[in-house]
Amino acid sequence: MSEPVLRRAHPVLRAPFNVWDLVAAALILGVFLTISHGAKETFAPLTTLAKTPISLDPWRLPEYALRTSLRMIGGLAASLAFTLSYATLAAKSKHAEIVLIPLLDILQSIPVFGYLTFTLAWFLALAPGNVAGAEFASVFLAFTAQAWNMAFSFYQSLKTIPRDLEEAANSFGLTPWQKFWRLEAPYGAPALIWNMMMSMAGAWFFVTASEAFTVGVTNVTLPGVGSYIAAANDRGDHAAVMWAVIAMAATILIFDQLFFRPLVAWAEKFRVELTAAADPPRSWLLDVLRRTRLMQRVGEPLGVGARWIASFRIASTVQLPRPPALSARGERTFDVVWLGLVVGLALFAGREIVAFVAKELTWREVLHVLVLGLYTLARVVILIALASLIWTPIGVWIGLRPKVAERVQPVAQFLAAFPVNLLYGAVVSGIIMFHLNPNIFLSGLMILGTQWYILFNVIAGASAYPTDLKQAAQSFGIKGLLWWRNVIGPGILPYFVTGALTASGGAWNASVLSEVVSWKGQTVRAAGLGQYIYDYTASADYPRVMLGIAVMSLFVVGLNRTVWRPLYQLAERRYRFD
C-alpha cells in the first residue's frame, strides 16, 4: 500500500491475480458473513434470549466466541471515536483541558464494573424489549475498560508533537482539519495502537463478565463465552469450562494475528525517530495484504479517497493571536468566569452525591466501607509484592537471554490478555472441596490475570538493558545482591514500575468480581470492598454501590498519587537510558 508511486512510474503488464488474492478474498468474505450474522442477532427481540438458553454444547462455542468478539469490536470502535474527539479537544483548548484531564483521571480510577451498575437500566430502557439494550450495555463496558487509557495516550502524544513539524504544517498553510490527519493523528498512532492492545486484556475480562449479570431484578444473559462459562459454573461442568477456555484462547490469538499484529506493524511507519528500527515488528497478514494485487487495486482508490477527505479545507488556517497586551485582560476575565463555573458545578455535583448517599447511609457505614477498602488494599499490596518477588527474577533471567525472551514474551502478553474470570469458578471448586479459608485463598484470583504485566514488562526491561553495561558488570565481577542493587535493578526499574502499576490497577478492578465467586450453586465470599460492591449491585442498592465505588476510586487515586506516580517519575528521571 505504500508504493503506489513506484508502480505508477513503471507500469508493467501483470497477471490480475496471484495466490494471495485467494487468501485475502476468503478472509474478507468471512468477515462480511460474520458481521451480518452478528448484526441480525443483535436486533432480535429480547424474548429470543429466554427462548434459547445458553447451551453447553461445545459446538455452539464458535458462535458464542463470535458474539463476544463483536461486542469487543464495538467497544473498541467507540473508544477510538471517543479518543479522537475527547483527547483532541483537551489538547487544543486550554479551557477544555482544565476540566477534561482531571475528569479523565477520575473516570480511569472508577472500577469498570461500577459503570455497568449505573447504566444497565438506562441501556435496557433505550431499546425496550430488544436485545440491543443489553448488547449496548455490554459494549459500553468494553468501552469503559479501554477508552480512558487510549484517550490519555493520544492526549500525551498531541502535547509532545515536535515543534518543527508543527511549524512546517503551519507554514505550508494546513488547516486544522488537514493538520489533524497529516500530522496529529499519524504522530499519535503508534502509542495509541499499543495502548489499545494493552487495554484489550481488561476489556475481554469485562465483556465476558457482562454477558451474565444481575442488577437487582434485571437478569441479563447474552449469548457469549462469558455466559457459557456462567452456565458451566452453575452446573459445575469442568469439561465445559475447559472448552470455553480453549475457545477464548483461540479468539484472542485470532484477534492478535488478524488485527493487532498487522496494525502494530503498519503503525511502525508513523514513528518519528528518523532512523529505521533494527528489528521492526512484522505481521504475516500485513505482508499478504501488501503483496496481494487485488488488495492493492482496492487499496489504492481507498488511499486516494482518504487523502482527498483529509485535504478538505475545513476551518481556516492558523491565525496569529492578537497582540498580548490587547487580549490579556479579556482572556483573564474569561479564565476566571470559566474556572468559577467549573468549580461551582463540581461543588453542586458533590453536594448532590453526598445528599444522595447520606439519605440512606450512616457515618458508621462509611467507616465500615473504609475498613473493607483497607482489606482489599492489603490484598492488592501483598499480592503485588508477592508477584514482584516471583516474576522479577524470572523476568530478568528470561530477558537477559534473547532466544528465550523471543519465545516467552508473546506468551506472557497472551496470558495478560486472557480473561481469567473464566477460571474463577473452577478455582473456587477447589476451595470448596478442600475447605480453604476464602479470605486468603480467594485473594489470589485478583492477581491471576494481571501478574503477567509485571513479567512481560520486566522481560522487556532486561532485554533492553545495554550490552556494554552488562559486560562492564561482568568484567568487574559484580554478583549477587550488589548486582541486583546497582546493575540490573535501576536498569529495569522504569519497566517494573509500569508493569506493577498496571497490575495494581487491574487487581482493584478484578476485586469486584473475585471476592464473590460461585460454583455449582455454592457461593464463596471474602470480606472486602469488591465483595461489598458486588453484593449491593446484585440487590440494586444504589446508594451503597455509589459509596463503594467512591471509596474504591479514593483508594486507587490515593495509591497512584502517593506511590506510583512519584516512583514512576523517579524512575523516568534517574534510570532511563535514553
Added chain:
Amino acid sequence: MPKTADARTLITVEDVRMCYSPDGKGPLVLDGVNVAIEEGEIVSLLGRSGSGKSSLLRIIAGLLKATHGRALWQGQPINGPSPGVAMVFQSFALFPWLTVEQNVELGLEAQRTPAAERARRAEEAIELIGLGGFESAFPKELSGGMRQRVGFARALVVHPELLLMDEPFSALDVLTAETMRTDIIDLWIEGRLPIRSVLMVTHNIEEAVLMSDRILILSSNPGRIMAEIKITLPHPRNRDDPRFRQQVDDIYGRMTARVPGDRGDKGGGGFPGVGVGMALPPVSMGELAGLMETLSASPDGRADLPALAEELNFEVDDLFPIAETLQLLRFAEVAQGDIQLTPAGRRFAESDLEDRKRLFAEHLVAYVPLAGLIKRVLDERPNHRARAARFSEELEDFMSEDYAEDTLKAVVDWGRFAELFSYDEADQTFELEEA
C-alpha cells in the same frame, strides 16, 4: 532569480520588538529592528544564538507575532503564514510517515491543487533539486543531505516568492553542507529556482559571505541590526580568495567589537540581562579550562578568533560563548576578533588542580552574580541548603524557562568544579560544600 532594476520590496519589518515573556515584560529578544527584503537578492541574518535571528525569521514567516512594531508582506500586514513564503527548516521537519513525493506535495495539497497538477509540479521540484528516483522513499531511508533536499523541494514546489531558510545546512556534515550550498547558489545564478528572493538565518560567517548579496549582522541581547554589509564578490566565490578572507575577518571583528559603554552594565560578558538575571550559556568547565590552556601555549596568550576557530574546528556559535564566559570571569579579554588571556587566566592555566579550584571559586563568586547569590543564600541559612526552584523562579522573571534552565545548569557545573556548593539532582537542592 538575480536582481532586476525595478525591484519590488517583498518584506518590510518596521521597528519590531520582541520580549521573552508574552505579557510584554522582561528582557528583549529583538529591539528596534528594521529590515527590508527586495526582489532578487539573497539576504543573510547573521548572529549568535540569543540574537533573536530565528524569532525574526518566524515573525516574517507569520509563525510568530511581534510584541511591538509590524511586519509587512508586499505592503500588507502579516497575520499568518502567507502562500508567497515557504520555509526550509534546520531540522528538516519532514513528516516521517510520508514518502518523499508526499512530503513535497504537502503544501500543494493544503491548497487543494488538483492531483495531476500536483504530481507534475512535485516531479519538477524533485528533479530540480536532484532527488529523482527517490520519490517513493521514506525520510528515514535517506541521508541527512538527501533529507534536506526534500526540505528544499517541499518549499520550492509551492513557487514561493520568498524562500526562508533557518540554518539550513547546520545539521549536515561539512562536505554535504558545502555541496548543497554550491548547488543552491548555482541554481539561483542560473535563474532556475522558482523564487524571487531568499532570506537565510545563519551563525556561520563564511556561509553568509559565500552565499549572500547582503548580510545583516544582529547584535545579541537584545537583537538589533548592528551592521549591514554588501557582498559584491562575483560568483562562484572562493573561500581562499584574499578578498573573501578579508570580508570574513572584518565580520569577525564587528561581531566581537566592544560597544562603547557596554562593559559597565554587562559585567564584561556580553550576555543578556544584568546581575542575577544574566543568562549564561551552557559552557562546560572542560571547555573553559581547555581554551585557557590552548591560549597559554602561545607566548603572549593571544589568538585571532577566526584562526582559532578553524584550528579547533569550531563554529562561531561554539567558540564565542566560551570566549565570552572567560571574559565574564576576567580570565580573558575579547576585542576586535582577538582573544587575550589575562594574568589571572594565565595563572589558572599554569596551576595544579587545587589552586585552579581556589582561583576559579574566587572569580566565580566575584563576577557571576548568580553564583554569588547561591553562595550567600547557603551561607545565611542555618541548614546550608536551598532548593533550586528558589533560584530558577527568580531567573524566570528575567528570561524564558529554557534560558533559565541553561543558566542554572552552567552555574551548577562551574560551582561543582570550584567546590563552592554541591547539587543533588534528585532533590534539586543546593548544599554548601563541607570545608
